Amino acid sequence: MKKQKSVAEWAVTILILLFGTTTLAQPFVIPTGSMEDTLLVGDHVLVDKLAYSPAGSLSKYLLPYQEPKHGDIIVFRYPSDINTMLVKRLIGMPGDRLKIERGVVYRNGMRLNEPYVYHKYAYDPAFDNFPNPCCRPVKEDPALEAQRAMLEDNVTGGEVVVPPGMYFAMGDNRDKSSDSRYWGFVPRENIVGKPFLIYWSYRASTEDLTGESVGSVVSHLVDLGEHFFTRTRWERTFKLLRGVPDSRLSREPLPINPGSANP
Numbered sequence: 001m002k003k004q005k006s007v008a009e010w011a012v013t014i015l016i017l018l019f020g021t022t023t024l025a026q027p028f029v030i031p032t033g034s035m036e037d038t039l040l041v042g043d044h045v046l047v048d049k050l051a052y053s054p055a056g057s058l059s060k061y062l063l064p065y066q067e068p069k070h071g072d073i074i075v076f077r078y079p080s081d082i083n084t085m086l087v088k089r090l091i092g093m094p095g096d097r098l099k100i101e102r103g104v105v106y107r108n109g110m111r112l113n114e115p116y117v118y119h120k121y122a123y124d125p126a127f128d129n130f131p132n133p134c135c136r137p138v139k140e141d142p143a144l145e146a147q148r149a150m151l152e153d154n155v156t157g158g159e160v161v162v163p164p165g166m167y168f169a170m171g172d173n174r175d176k177s178s179d180s181r182y183w184g185f186v187p188r189e190n191i192v193g194k195p196f197l198i199y200w201s202y203r204a205s206t207e208d209l210t211g212e213s214v215g216s217v218v219s220h221l222v223d224l225g226e227h228f229f230t231r232t233r234w235e236r237t238f239k240l241l242r243g244v245p246d247s248r249l250s251r252e253p254l255p256i257n258p259g260s261a262n263p
Contacts, residue, residue, distance in 0.1 A: 024050055028075065028085065028195070031209040034171035034178065035087055036118050038073070042204045043236065045087075045195040047075045052191055068093070068167060068191055070107075071244035076169070077190040080142040080183055087195065088179050089116065090243075092168030097159040100130035100181075103174060106159075114172075116244060121175045128174075130181050131160045146184030154185075167191070195241050201233035 030043040039045070052068055068074060068090050078084040092098045097108050102123055105112045126132075131151055154161050162168050166185035171177025180186065208223065223231075 024048070026193075027199070028087075029209055030087065031206050033176055033206075034173050035073070035089070036173040036176075038089075038116050038172045038241075039087065039195075039198075040201060040233070040236070041206055042202045042209065042233075043198050044200040044202070045241070046197045046199055047193045048196045049193040051194050051196075068188075069243070072194055073241060073243060074167075074169060074186075074194050075192045076186050077192065078183075079146060079186060079190060080140040082190065085192065086169075088169035088171050088177070090167055091170045092160075092162045092180075094162050094164045094166060096162045096168070097156070098130075098162065098168055099159045100128065103128040105170075114244075116172045118173045119175055120173065131155050131158070140183075143183035147182055150184045194243070197241065198236050198239040201236035201239075202228075203231040203233065 025046045026049055028045055028047055030039045030041060030045065033041050051066060052074075053065060070090060070093065072090045073087065074090050075085055075087050078086050091105060091112075092107065099106050103119060105114065150160065154163060160168070162185065165188050167188065168180045169186050170179045170181065202224070204223070208219070
């Protein structure tokens with residue numbers, strides 16, 4: 001997830017600067033579909049940067065600090081490249097035992113009912129069972145090493161055990177998400193905050209949202225000028241984002257949606 005150089009986002013950033021709240025909230029844009037359908041490509045979100053901040057002796061009585069918890073949507077620095085920000089859902093906390101069978105997540109022996117999960121493809125044993133050396137490509141060598149270390153050092157009885165100070169994060173779009181299954185755990189200090197509001201949503205391609213050249217920025221600005229009203233998802237404007245309570249467990253099988261094979 002990278003910052004979007006759009007007119008609307010710059011306007012929001014300026015407003016935040018004017019009110020001196022850059023330490024409280026920060027705007028980001030969602031450039032990929034790893035969190036569909038919770039977050040869509042082109043959603044512009046505000047991230048609460050103080051939600052998980054350590055509380056001081058006085059501030060802990062004034063601000064609602066909290067620890068990350070199951071079901072939270074979190075924004076964090078990608079462990080293999082801390083200059084890249086990612087957004088995923090928190091599935092495992094320190095000490096949790098995790099496994100996935102046929103796309104269904106089990107935590108500490110309990111099958112999770114995850115109403116937010118989106119399955120686009122049919123069951124594929126290479127992708128929908130974990131822990132195993134999954135085959136989704138990861139470009140960065142540090143990510144490959146982190147996955148290898150996780151599978152070698154943190155698997156007990158066919159389950160991954162989340163170590164102290166670490167968290168396990170996954171995208172809601174399970175078939176199209178590069179997450180902790182493929183590059184390991186998220187250190188606590190990498191967690192920046194959690195998105196709490198979609199302030200604007202615009203239908204755009206990943207290429208438009210991630211392009212950093214002058215030409216791509218100009219092209220995106222031209223597109224905004226021509227299609228702002230028709231491509232803005234007005235129904236998502238000012239939509240609040242919330243985590244899912246950890247009480248949603250089920251003992252019933254959860255089906256995998258039919259479809260084509262994984263790419």
